[in-house]
Amino acid sequence: MGHPTRDVDADVVIVGAGVFGAAIATALARQGRSVFLLERSLKEPDRIVGELMQPGGVRALEKLGLRHCLDDIDAIPVHGYHIIFNDRPVTIPYPKDDFQATTKQAQTTTGLSFHHGRFVQKLRAAATKEPNVSVVETEVDGLIKTEGSSQVLGVKGLTAGKRDYFFAPLTIVADGYRSKFRAENSSRKPVAKSKFWALELHDVLLPAPCFGHVLIGPFSPVLLYQIGTHDTRALVNVPDGLEAAQAANEGVLQYMRDHVLPQLPPAVQPAFLESLDKGRLRCMPNSFLPAVPSRVPGLIVAGDALNMRHPLTGGGMTVALNDVVLLTELLSPSKIPDLHDASLVLRQAKAFHWRRKRHSLIINVLAQALYILFAADDFYLEALQQGCFEYFKKGGSCVDTPAGLLGGLIQRPLVLVYHFFAVAWLSVWALLLSQPIWKLLITLVQCGGVLLKACWVLFPYIAAELAR
Numbered sequence: 001m002g003h004p005t006r007d008v009d010a011d012v013v014i015v016g017a018g019v020f021g022a023a024i025a026t027a028l029a030r031q032g033r034s035v036f037l038l039e040r041s042l043k044e045p046d047r048i049v050g051e052l053m054q055p056g057g058v059r060a061l062e063k064l065g066l067r068h069c070l071d072d073i074d075a076i077p078v079h080g081y082h083i084i085f086n087d088r089p090v091t092i093p094y095p096k097d098d099f100q101a102t103t104k105q106a107q108t109t110t111g112l113s114f115h116h117g118r119f120v121q122k123l124r125a126a127a128t129k130e131p132n133v134s135v136v137e138t139e140v141d142g143l144i145k146t147e148g149s150s151q152v153l154g155v156k157g158l159t160a161g162k163r164d165y166f167f168a169p170l171t172i173v174a175d176g177y178r179s180k181f182r183a184e185n186s187s188r189k190p191v192a193k194s195k196f197w198a199l200e201l202h203d204v205l206l207p208a209p210c211f212g213h214v215l216i217g218p219f220s221p222v223l224l225y226q227i228g229t230h231d232t233r234a235l236v237n238v239p240d241g242l243e244a245a246q247a248a249n250e251g252v253l254q255y256m257r258d259h260v261l262p263q264l265p266p267a268v269q270p271a272f273l274e275s276l277d278k279g280r281l282r283c284m285p286n287s288f289l290p291a292v293p294s295r296v297p298g299l300i301v302a303g304d305a306l307n308m309r310h311p312l313t314g315g316g317m318t319v320a321l322n323d324v325v326l327l328t329e330l331l332s333p334s335k336i337p338d339l340h341d342a343s344l345v346l347r348q349a350k351a352f353h354w355r356r357k358r359h360s361l362i363i364n365v366l367a368q369a370l371y372i373l374f375a376a377d378d379f380y381l382e383a384l385q386q387g388c389f390e391y392f393k394k395g396g397s398c399v400d401t402p403a404g405l406l407g408g409l410i411q412r413p414l415v416l417v418y419h420f421f422a423v424a425w426l427s428v429w430a431l432l433l434s435q436p437i438w439k440l441l442i443t444l445v446q447c448g449g450v451l452l453k454a455c456w457v458l459f460p461y462i463a464a465e466l467a468r
């Protein structure tokens, strides 16, 4: 048995200094808690995730006093989405009106896009500045529990090959999408049915600068957004098992050349081709994981380790940062004077599970539902896809409200249900008008199919969100 190099304690141990972990470390420290922030690599992350932050995420950073972490990282303002559906464009800007305003103060309605690693380094630097936070580069490889009970007392890690033990009455696990420790709290596993393949393009002028671009057509959805003055991210969705992207057809690279490249705006094509030729293609699974309540005393699982949704709408960081705001409030010393009170901590963690639905349900369900619509692969979904596009074309509240939902600015789940079914009815109406009168009977049956499909798209995800 090796000898411990350190055996130390604090109020809170946080596993993972990513978006969630680094932000909550600062927030808890500012409440007077002592914190260990443990991260396996403190080098600037070079990842293809978490590059577009919704205005709802920017607001959460403002509430946490961490808005400055978006400064000096060459971030690009994002005013909404520009959707290109079979070569026809529609722009859906974030609303200027503030749906949540409780004060007369103007609030942010602009998002930002950037290099993920630069933002995370700023969050880590903010945590490091807090006198109560000790940031340690260590690979956490186990939880420490009380003998004969499941209560978590801290974690152990390997620091430069040496064994370390970190003790705290509360351990927050925020170790990301491939979490090693989420299974300690729940047997639920992420489900991924597609991957995003990523390229970085240089010096591209997008059709609508300062908007996130979503391309929809006879190919799986493609996202384009600027992440720096000279850099643009292209994310190409490739469903698992997509025949055109199988190895027999020289795989994803060939799929990009044959099926994606010709569909891109002409101004983007040369840079896309150049990036393809360089061959730095990277991919990430697009996972869905509904959250579960905390069950283990002394342990809270959070961030992507707890909850994931398809990244099509870029909502992950917004959920994570709003979770930080809420959890920090629920764990505040005025509510839990002593974190050793494990049953009180567990009660607050359960409250967190339900109260976070206000901001997480809409983003999670919308991401899953829009992905199914945008990647439509049958007659009914194509009808809904068409209806969705026509809905956005109407403008006014048919654009403002969906954009407010996507941007994390509206936190009323019934508003989502209302607009989703408004899209479904419009799809039915468009279908009715498009068919000759002698086909009426068949068309009516098809309309019923479209409405049923809309229920099939939406309700399972709402149910998954509300399941215990």
Ligand SMILES: Cc1cc2nc3c(=O)[nH]c(=O)nc-3n(C[C@H](O)[C@H](O)[C@H](O)COP(=O)(O)OP(=O)(O)OC[C@H]3O[C@@H](n4cnc5c(N)ncnc54)[C@H](O)[C@@H]3O)c2cc1C
Pocket (backbone or CB within 6 Å): 015, 016, 017, 018, 019, 020, 021, 038, 039, 040, 041, 048, 049, 050, 051, 052, 053, 054, 138, 139, 140, 141, 174, 175, 176, 177, 180, 196, 284, 285, 286, 287, 302, 303, 304, 305, 311, 313, 314, 315, 316, 317, 318, 320
């Ligand atoms: C393809 C893709 C694109 C995305 N794009 C967007 C987007 O544009 N906008 C958006 O808002 N969201 C996006 N997301 C989601 C977003 O990236 C995540 O929701 C967010 O990063 C979650 O933050 P986190 O802190 O939970 O995890 P992470 O940011 O992944 O942080 C986890 C941290 O834990 C550390 N760690 C892991 N294991 C250990 C260990 N054993 N010991 C010590 N440290 C450990 C890791 O090194 C890492 O630093 C995207 C996701 C995908 C898959």
